[in-house]
Amino acid sequence: MEPYTLDAMYTAFMKVSTHAALYLPRTSDIRQLARHADKSRKLKVRHYCANLNSKALCVFYGDFEFA
Numbered sequence: 001m002e003p004y005t006l007d008a009m010y011t012a013f014m015k016v017s018t019h020a021a022l023y024l025p026r027t028s029d030i031r032q033l034a035r036h037a038d039k040s041r042k043l044k045v046r047h048y049c050a051n052l053n054s055k056a057l058c059v060f061y062g063d064f065e066f067a
Contacts, residue, residue, distance in 0.1 A: 010036045010061075019062030026054040033059045 013020045024033075030045065037043040044060040 006032055006036070013061075017062070019064070021058055021060045021064070024057045024059065026056055028057050028059075030057075033057075037061065 009022065022033075026047075033045065034043055044064055044066065046058040046060075047054065048056045048058065
């Protein structure tokens, strides 16, 4: 099974909604994620850790509110 590129995933979910969250490996390139962000807004990214070890990134495209 071949992995999907970020370009392919972004194109696919933008056909359905402008709001999406991607749960990605910790080694994902933030610069590549930022290329698809709206230039007038900051891109929301969460870094998930467990037991002081990096586990994953979650990037949010669209209007998401965090408390």
